[in-house]
Amino acid sequence: ENGRTLKFAVLGTGFWAGYQLAGWHELAGVQPIAFYNRTIQKARALAEHYAVENVYDDVDELLDKHAHELDFVDIITDVSTHAMLTEKAAARGLDVICQKPMATTLEAAAAMVEACRAAHVALYIHENFRFQAPIRKLKEILLSGVMGKVFKANVAFCSGFPVFDNQPFLKELDEFIITDIGSHVLDVTRFLFGEAESLYCHTARINPEIKGEDVANVLMRMRNGISCYVEMSYATIKEHESFPQTLVTVEGEKGTAILLNNYEIRVTTREGTNVTTASPQPYPWIDPAYAVVHASIVDCNRDILESLQGKKNAETTGIDNFETMRLVHAAYQSARENKVIFI
Ligand code: 89Y
Structure with a gap:
């Protein structure tokens, strides 16, 4: 690994985020630096585990303070906020990874693809199956x-x-x-x-x-x-x-x-x-109750990371997942x- 370390913010630190972060931790060249969660206590517990100092319950504040040092955001909230958070990150020039399902409506999914295209940022959907x-x-x-x-x-x-x-x-x-x-x-x-x-x-x-x-x-x-x-x-x-x-x-x-x-x-x-x-x-x-899914998080993240590093095209882009x-x-x-x- 000779590239620089890519820095990311996690938006949403609920049930799935712990596994998603453990998945990232298996890979070299990537590091979380800020967490956002509506209920800040949940973000603090995870931040402590990963020695992340920047924790917010206001996503705009996180982006105001850290967009300049971030490479991408990893959106792990429930589906209703995916489009809104994608648009905020794209507007700051950040690449976006977003959990499935992409959006609640096809129109909102199309708007996510368009917002990222217009902002010249990449959009990936974390679709691991x-x-x-x-x-x-x-x-x-x-x-x-x-x-x-x-x-x-x-x-x-x-x-x-x-x-x-x-x-x-x-x-x-x-x-x-x-x-x-x-x-x-x-x-x-x-x-x-x-x-x-x-x-x-x-x-x-x-x-x-x-x-x-x-x-x-x-x-x-x-x-x-x-x-x-x-x-x-x-x-x-x-x-x-x-x-x-x-x-x-x-x-x-x-x-x-x-x-x-x-x-x-x-x-x-x-x-x-x-x-x-x-x-x-x-x-x-x-x-163990989620074994085959949890293990695939690492492979899905690797595929996206190698795309962010310019090594290959990812499979689960926004355009593909649409x-x-x-x-x-x-x-x-x-x-x-x-x-x-x-x-
Ligand atoms: O949310 C779902 C998923 O993505 O995989 C299984 C699950 O956790 C429950 O249906």
């Missing part, structure tokens, strides 16, 4: 050609994990699972199978204690002809709980690949079945209007 070890391995298998031409796939995130215990604000969202999990699994679907041409979606709310939908079934026709069935649910009772894993079945003309619980990928051709395991890196700070947001919002429109949406 496509960086999960088993998803990367599955992509490698698809590219190897062993399965032949793929004709259909199932991408599933169905769970009964008590997700609202750690993230209670998710209960209050009018639009829940397609924004929270659909943003991930629809992005994984794009990563594995390409861009969608059309989509049809059903939604349901099973848990009476939440505002939004907790079940969504999305059927997509991809531009390359592959038919993808993407399912998500937080109302599923399973013998073997799979949270937070995305399980995938891919069928090709020469074989079928199945990504199972516990990171196992079984590839069956007419010759027989090959089994590989792609487990996440066991970083010591990982919460295509995932298009699918999220098309799914809601389809469910509302009970019709196929052409992308």
Whole structure:
């Protein structure tokens, strides 16, 4: 590592920020120097842990005092403030990393892309599911050609994990699972199978204690002809709980690949079945209940950092993630209007 250390501010120090910072800590050449949080006590606890001296409950004050020494901001607030914070940082000439889901509406997501373009700053979305070890391995298998031409796939995130215990604000969202999990699994679907041409979606709310939908079934026709069935649910009772894993079945003309619980990928051709395991890196700070997601934070951050350092293009830019947001919002429109949406 020969470049200078990039300095960043964290905007939002809630549940996710601790893991995001631990993820940054695994990488050389990057350092947090200021934290903002609406409730300052939460920011102070994390600041102490990372020896960060600058802590604010006013984001404008943070930017006034530190924009000159910052390279980028890492936005880790809930979705409702993403556009506003992105616009503030861009206006100061700072590159922006923002957690998924990008924004509450497609219009707000477009405004984020435009604000960053106009200010000549980079915009990245921290979308980590496509960086999960088993998803990367599955992509490698698809590219190897062993399965032949793929004709259909199932991408599933169905769970009964008590997700609202750690993230209670998710209960209050009018639009829940397609924004929270659909943003991930629809992005994984794009990563594995390409861009969608059309989509049809059903939604349901099973848990009476939440505002939004907790079940969504999305059927997509991809531009390359592959038919993808993407399912998500937080109302599923399973013998073997799979949270937070995305399980995938891919069928090709020469074989079928199945990504199972516990990171196992079984590839069956007419010759027989090959089994590989792609487990996440066991970083010591990982919460085992979130292992595959927490480990992928490091890979997602590395991809973005190498782009900030001018070494490569990042995968999850604002422009790229806007295509995932298009699918999220098309799914809601389809469910509302009970019709196929052409992308
Ligand atoms: O917020 C969600 C995410 O991004 O991954 C899993 C999660 O924490 C709960 O659905």
